[in-house]
Amino acid sequence: MPKFAQRMQDMENTAVIIRGLFNAMGDPETISFGGGAPAKEGLPVDIVREICADVLTEEKRGQEALQYGAVLGVADLRQAVCDVLLAPKGLSPSPDEILIVNGGLETMNLLCQVFIDPGDVILVESPTFVHCVEIFEMFQAKCIAVECDDQGLVMEDVERKIKEYHPKFVYVIPTFQNPTGKTLPVDRRKRLAELGSQYDVIILEDDPYQELRYSGEALPPIKCFDKTGHTVYANSFSKIFSPGSRLGFVYTKKEWIARLFDAKTATNSHTSTFAQVICAEFFKRGYFPEHLEKIRAIHRERRDAMMAAIDKYLPEGTKRVFPDGGLFTWVELPGNIDTTALLKEANENHVHYIAGEGFFTEGGGKGKNCMRISFGNVTPEQIDVGMKRLGDLIRSKL
């Protein structure tokens, strides 16, 4: 049979991990701290029902929602991105600098189409979001891990590796990072934007969790410190509206939007008009602030329940990140526990997490005793039961 493209082999190791992430979603008896889904109880089902009824009652609007649309996205949604999501953060793009994509991850795919030739280097955090690594590897980029401390990327190592590897991108999730839940402080954000400008490197700022803050002060995006257009700001509607709508956006300068336009037409023409019209209306009707308070409250309670459960059930010597927001915490176990090896037994005990090792592109056994724990789509009761199961299992191995 015809042979596969070389890129399929280059992405195979990471694709194995991603397949595992998706395949584990099945068993209904399992309490899952894997995945990255937000609370289903926070999804705006009633609001979407109301909007659908209205939009689809006006014939012209209904037809527009079901017909082909603009490549860059529905104008009302791009305007809402500018007015409702970006202006309060001190960012003031024009709607022409916004492209609507089919879920936040698609931005990374399209940016790779535009910028990445095989062999190009992308600097990533250590650990980093493995799903994006799969994208980068599909484009045959070489991912190089940058040292991280308790606050995220270490700027000296970023600069050193920029000089050494001449990367195309520095990929960073600055706020409530995936997988660790850590947040990059303001001074480092500013410095990272400067490094992009100074060394002509694209800072790819992926910020999908940033609205889900439960404690502490909101920080400005890296993009706020960008004076040369080297920082590209990517975000998603999955956590603040609905993952199933598959909507995200990217904000960058017009010259790059023009190229992303080409890559988008050659990927899937444009993002669902229907989903965009409904999402735009969600913002236009002013539902967002109240909805955000609601989902923050739901997830805050879960974050707190998770912190309490970790402290209660996991063995002494366990380290964990206290995340000020988002959906994840990062747990480092004491002793010689191998979380990859332990996962099968955990699944037999009907509890699931993501083993830490896969989030480290540098390999070498890093993260072997770590795990990413998601608290987004589990109730406080499930968190207590599931973490007890996990704690009992881990203690039995010490």
Place this chain on the structure above:
Amino acid sequence: MPKFAQRMQDMENTAVIIRGLFNAMGDPETISFGGGAPAKEGLPVDIVREICADVLTEEKRGQEALQYGAVLGVADLRQAVCDVLLAPKGLSPSPDEILIVNGGLETMNLLCQVFIDPGDVILVESPTFVHCVEIFEMFQAKCIAVECDDQGLVMEDVERKIKEYHPKFVYVIPTFQNPTGKTLPVDRRKRLAELGSQYDVIILEDDPYQELRYSGEALPPIKCFDKTGHTVYANSFSKIFSPGSRLGFVYTKKEWIARLFDAKTATNSHTSTFAQVICAEFFKRGYFPEHLEKIRAIHRERRDAMMAAIDKYLPEGTKRVFPDGGLFTWVELPGNIDTTALLKEANENHVHYIAGEGFFTEGGGKGKNCMRISFGNVTPEQIDVGMKRLGDLIRSKL
């Protein structure tokens, strides 16, 4: 600033054409025979309203529609593809052999990710669908045109060029082809499937118009004659349900679905759950047969109006295809009319078409006196007015 990937340069010539296609969509005074949109009057606005109301009233179903979903797609929709769309054509896949994508074109993108290395050859029709050429060129494939006659691909030339170029794919739109409206006869379909098997080449059958038949007998897809799995069947819900939902599917063997799964996760994770749930319900509730009759009637009337208008307004010596279905006809003008040069003046006269030249990958001025005329999203009255405008302009140049 960081330089673009090589592929952006390789796709530039075709990207210019695609940008033109999308940018021309704007002016409301223009009667457009460009684009490939179906009749807005045929979009199932009322059905979708009913389904949305029901799905979003049940809390659990509403949450499922708005949450992350399976990479391969919503199970009910994959089942509907098998039962409602493929079984009546003599195809009997299992749902595991179906992947739901974000609009029909995404299949070509994902198949390129899986199979195309830079420099690989793809055989295409002459003329062919320029939007797919853009995709192929983004993947740095080399498109080689195969000779076509009044019935489409000439099998002798397909075989000759397979032997000469060892292509990865033969890309073909066998039914109511884009841009010509021609349909490949049964004997050639059978032969094409055999050639794929014999020479180990993927026959990429793109069949989005096939349900929209207004006259003549339905023909079996090429896939029906495939004994080795070399034919991949791609289709879209854009023409039979709604373009704005951005839904399509691909049917191929499980080993290739497994690779498409990887490419899909590294493109945009999965297709909108919300859109899929609604579309699945459209089929489950049995709306499809009646809806299909309705949209066939609408488009049949427009096809007939277009044929009459061409015969009435275009000058003697004009050749046109009588399409038994779909959305397009192909017009060849007499004399030395250059349709690319004429387009600006046509737009000033508030009528739009797509110039023929861009659909020929081989260049050399082929198609210079041709145009693709779409009759999908224009009323019979608009067809009459618009074709008179166009005919007057053309006659003034002879």
